[in-house]
Amino acid sequence: MVPNQAHSRYHHGDLRNALIQAATTVLVEKGAAALSLREVARVAGVSHAAPYRHFRDKAALLRVLAQGGFERLTAALNRAAENSPHNPEQKLIEAGVAYVRIVVQHPEITRLMFAGTVEPQQDPAYLAATAACYEALLDIIRQGIAQGTFRQRPPQQLVLVAWASMHGLAMLAVARLLEVDVDDELTLDVLIRSVAANVIYGIVK
Amino acid sequence: MVPNQAHSRYHHGDLRNALIQAATTVLVEKGAAALSLREVARVAGVSHAAPYRHFRDKAALLRVLAQGGFERLTAALNRAAENSPHNPEQKLIEAGVAYVRIVVQHPEITRLMFAGTVEPQQDPAYLAATAACYEALLDIIRQGIAQGTFRQRPPQQLVLVAWASMHGLAMLAVARLLEVDVDDELTLDVLIRSVAANVIYGIVK
DNA sequence: CGACTATGTAGACACTGTCTACATATCTAT
DNA sequence: ATAGATATGTAGACAGTGTCTACATAGTCG
Structure with a gap:
């Protein structure tokens, strides 16, 4: 059930961390007002609904x-x-x-x-x-x-x-x-x- | 002259203060997340664009x-x-x-x-x-x-x-x-x- | 009265969060 | 290895948002 993190290469790879990284970047560079889930998904290069697989x-x-x-x-x-x-x-x-x-x-x-x-x-x-x-x-x-x-x-x-x-x-x-x-x-x-x-x-x- | 009663359907009379009051109510009762300009306008009983006559x-x-x-x-x-x-x-x-x-x-x-x-x-x-x-x-x-x-x-x-x-x-x-x-x-x-x-x-x- | 300005409305636009149905990649058990 | 089962990603839809534009009405003042 729990995928082996070491070599877990799913569709994207490690999207959860990628999203956290992207969100941090957006937050720091463009401010909290510009931080939308869709923008984060965009920066991470995934569809707008993908984040919902990793965050409620x-x-x-x-x-x-x-x-x-x-x-x-x-x-x-x-x-x-x-x-x-x-x-x-x-x-x-x-x-x-x-x-x-x-x-x-x-x-x-x-x-x-x-x-x-x-x-x-x-x-x-x-x-x-x-x-x-x-x-x-x-x-x-x-x-x-x-x-x-x-x-x-x-x-x-x-x-x-x-x-x-x-x-x-x-x-x-x-x-x-x-x-x-x-x-x-x-x-x-x-x-x-x-x-x-x-x-x-x-x-x- | 500011009319004593705001009974004219179209022009509110003191909308600016009414909006401030409405916004405060919404903010206190429903939190910052629920505070939208449209909701404020709704509470004040005016159209969604009316606030823009009083706040940039x-x-x-x-x-x-x-x-x-x-x-x-x-x-x-x-x-x-x-x-x-x-x-x-x-x-x-x-x-x-x-x-x-x-x-x-x-x-x-x-x-x-x-x-x-x-x-x-x-x-x-x-x-x-x-x-x-x-x-x-x-x-x-x-x-x-x-x-x-x-x-x-x-x-x-x-x-x-x-x-x-x-x-x-x-x-x-x-x-x-x-x-x-x-x-x-x-x-x-x-x-x-x-x-x-x-x-x-x-x-x- | 009539023109001007202040104020309010309706509609449109692009954007948002989140839901659902569908698609595909990876894991597990045979 | 193969066949589900599961984890992950996508597309589309929906209601809601901030803000713009064009229009409607009211109050002011010559």
Whole structure:
């Protein structure tokens, strides 16, 4: 029943992945408004109904793209954390920088991930991807608490603050509500580190 | 002269506002996916092309809705600030609570406001609405700095932290990425105050 | 009154998501 | 190897969409 992936050469070959690739290309190059299933099929070189053999509907395809976004985000967070294995404070800042950078570099996919259009409840794989992202941040927080660097509070409480701050900054940047050119890497970096530092040290003197 | 009654079959009288009202109703009750210009026209009881006499295209209507969202948000922030006129710290917390509450109470409009689909550059009125929202927060921060309650930093830097944190929490809630029922007012309030307090006092002990 | 302008309508077009019926390639069991 | 059975792809249809054009009507003002 389940075809052997290694040499599965059906009509098209690996249409499912081809469609995901095509959808990503269209999304990045032409924006979410121009992303139609038919256009994706066209780019992939198949008929307009072919995608329905691999995705129940358009939303299912979009959910896969969003899931990929979460996986990339999680990977970036973990990579950032590895840079300073024994310094939770630095880890948190690096993670924040990575978070905002990834989000800003892929604004269209970010919108998919956080627009709330996709209902996470349905898809276990999707839910796992978002949970993994949360866990990556939680790990950093836990270490900081364990080492006594962070406040002795429930980790869920601290991770919420960190996540909300990073996420908020990223979303404001993506929505272009900051008077900042998101392509200006240097200024962006300063902003991120400013927020990260303030999250850590607080506003009140 | 605007006729008091819109009883003339042909000319509606105040169609522009009627369309905005209809669009809001559709958006809230049936979601963004179901919001089509034709459906809006239908609800308003006019032909499918009538909206084009008042809005250049669909995006223009959506931008007006988003602008209304910013105006309501600004009003809520200012109202919250008035509750504790001489206590910037309390003011900031109240504003944060109001921010998240408003955003969570109107998720569909929030998505319009922050999804990045609307390009602010075009519309001066829209830009003014977002700027006013920013100013409301900035006022609180400025007062806190002036009174010596907040750190002596550039106000733009502090307002960014506050805005990003509140906004991030609100967006995570709307996207249902928190394991929290957004309709659970009590839990939500605790969360908001937790983030607000942490923004103020910082994570590091 | 009559002309001008603002506003509303009907019809058309190309496009969309999704369904159904049909076609073909690959897998499995004999 | 051969014959279903199954997985995959296609063509056509349908209702619905955004937006354009041509036309109809109403309100304004000389």
